[in-house]
Amino acid sequence: MKETDKLQKEFLIKLGNRIREIRLEKGLSQSEVANLCGKERQSYQRVESGNINPTIWYLQHIASALKVEVKDLLNIDLPKINL
Numbered sequence: 184m185k186e187t188d189k190l191q192k193e194f195l196i197k198l199g200n201r202i203r204e205i206r207l208e209k210g211l212s213q214s215e216v217a218n219l220c221g222k223e224r225q226s227y228q229r230v231e232s233g234n235i236n237p238t239i240w241y242l243q244h245i246a247s248a249l250k251v252e253v254k255d256l257l258n259i260d261l262p263k264i265n266l
Contacts, residue, residue, distance in 0.1 A: 219248035
């Protein structure tokens with residue numbers, strides 16, 4: 184696996200963990216958030232588990248469902264990419 188692929192996976196896992204943390208603070212289930220986003224629970228679950236790279240538009244839907252800003256979802260230590 185290339186270094187950039189490893190960094191991307193690390194980022195997606197951190198992002199998913201942050202979204203899960205906020206969801207749990209709000210006392211919501213994955214199904215409830217998915218429903219508020221208009222997505223399938225399985226799709227939303229893949230975001231939380233870091234198995235998909237959501238679009239910024241999908242993140243906007245999640246942020247709205249959680250009543251936070253997109254920047255709050257991204258409040259994680261981002262990996263440094265050496266290009």
